[in-house]
Amino acid sequence: MATKARAPATAPLKGRGAASYVPGRFETATTHAEDDGWDSLQRRDETDPxxxxxxxxxxxxxxSVVSRNDSPDIGFSQSVNPYRGCEHGCVYCFARPSHAYLNLSPGLDFETRLFAKTNAAERLRxxxxxxxxxCSPIALGINTDAYQPIERRYRITRSLIEVMAEYRHPFSLITKNALVTRDLDLLAPLAEQRLATVYFSVTSLDNRLSAKMEPRASAPHARLRAMRELAAAGVPVGVMMAPVIPALNDHELEAILDAAYTAGARAAGHVLLRLPHELKDVWREWLQLHHPDRAAHVMSLVRQMRGGRDYDSAFGSRMRGEGPFxxxxxxxxxxxxxRLGFTRLPALDTTLFRTPAASGDQGQLF
Structure with a gap:
């Protein structure tokens, strides 16, 4: 199946992270726009995004909605993703290549062609x-954000949390969206029973950089405000600086941790930029459009941390990299x-898990 024709990206698209339809790795044929000498590439036609x-x-x-893994790099064995694709449009998202399995572009399609699992709560139950x-703790919204903008309409994440509450099943979630505060009425009582924790992903405190890298995620100050609100309600909160990008946002590391701790986060982690499969093409295109002056330097440092390659998928190093930088x-x-006093969030409790009796099931007297 051929992908959409891909015209060379000459400018960013407002409100989007990717700028073109980067072909998926499983496509048997792709089409590309070529200049025929008659200024065809200067005119808008069907090949342009x-x-x-x-x-x-x-x-x-x-x-089914529960995915399982045994990766030594990840601190959970079960996860649930309510959506495929993510409207946040984070240009660095490691999940972008998953859209190739759908014969869709890991570029623009990933953030504009979304899939909502409307029966997710039913399948989880x-x-x-x-x-x-x-029972083992579930990580909610790991590949794509469970609180991306369409959650406001579909409320699938909320329905999943309601099932977790019904069964007293422990879970954690990570998000870039302040929409998570909408569900404080569920999260606060679950957190009190050590059944819920929340991590926020914060990549920059610079609104301009954030708007370019993650155009439809909540602004940095909105995430910090949401942290304060959750922490004040008794929900254990952590922060992840993910990804750390050399020569782009790595200089903010200390400031981000400081701001998050002040906002109530009590655990912290970081992950280096990861560029699996087609993501390296999406990322390189974005760099050239937004930071052409430092694109070569950024990629040079990335390769230094990845054994001379754009990406190293080996367990043990894929999250942290290697080398002096x-x-x-x-x-x-x-x-x-x-220095700030970050520790760990309270361990989630798996001993409270129960299977509620079916409605009307009161057993047999005789």
Whole structure:
């Protein structure tokens, strides 16, 4: 299946992270725009990306919603993602290549062609009720943000949290959206029972840089405000600086941790920029459009931390990198974490898990 024709990106698209339809790695044929000498590439035609691409949501019925992993780099074994694709449009998102499995572009399609799992709560309830199910904390919204803008309309994440509450199942979530405060009525009582924690991803305190890298996520100050609101309500809050990008946002590391701690975060982590599969093409294009003066330097440092490549997927190094620059970032992070007093969030409690009796099921008297 061929992808959309890809015209060379000459300018960023307002409100979008990607600037073109980067082809997926499974496409058998791709088409590219070529200049025929008659200024064809200067005229807008069907090969150009729409300067204002709309967001389209496809509602789907999932067969299952719980994904499992045994990666030593990740601190959870189960996750649930209510949506595929993410309207936040974070240009660095490691999940972008997953859209290639749908024969869609990891570029613009990832943030404009979204999939909502409208039966997610139903499937989660069925999984929890399955004979032999073993309770283990669930990470909610790991690949794509569970509180991306369309959650305001679909409320799938809220329905999943309601199921967690019904079964007293522990979970954690990570988000870039202040919309999470909408569900404080659910999160606060669950946190009191050690059943819920929330992490915020903060990549920059610079509104201009944030608007370019993650155009439809909440502004940095809105995330900090949401942290304060959750922490004040008793919800354990953490911060993730993910990703750390050399020569672009790494200089903000200490300031971000300081601001997050002041806002109530009590745990912190960081992850280096990861560029698997097609993401390296989306990222390079973005760099050339927004920071052409430092694009070569950024990529040089990235390769220094990835064994001379754009990306190294090896367990143990894919999150933290290697080499002097990666070590320096790790040392700065650890020194700041200790200075501010970051520790760990309370462990989630798996002993409260229960399978509620079916409605009307009161057993047999005789």
């Amino acid at each position: 729409d300067p204002h691409p709309d967001t389209r949501v496809h509602e789907e019925r999932a067969r 069925a999984e929890f009720s399955r004979k032999g199910y073993r 990666a070590d320096l970032i790790a040392q700065r992070f650890e020194r700041t974490r200790r």
